[in-house]
Amino acid sequence: IERDVIARGIFTSRHDLNRKLMRYIRHYNKSAKPVKWKYADPRHRLTSTLSVTGH
Numbered sequence: 001i002e003r004d005v006i007a008r009g010i011f012t013s014r015h016d017l018n019r020k021l022m023r024y025i026r027h028y029n030k031s032a033k034p035v036k037w038k039y040a041d042p043r044h045r046l047t048s049t050l051s052v053t054g055h
Helices: 002-006 014-031
Strands: none
Touching: 002 014
């Protein structure tokens, strides 16, 4: 939100800021897609040994 709305915007009032933030959120919620993570290098993958507890 900060990068897409706040840093690029000119706001005449708090009401104007709120209106533009809500417009951004409504648009984002309509077009949001899950992030697809890719790890080509297996050394950067988390392994099950990292999540084992010592209890």
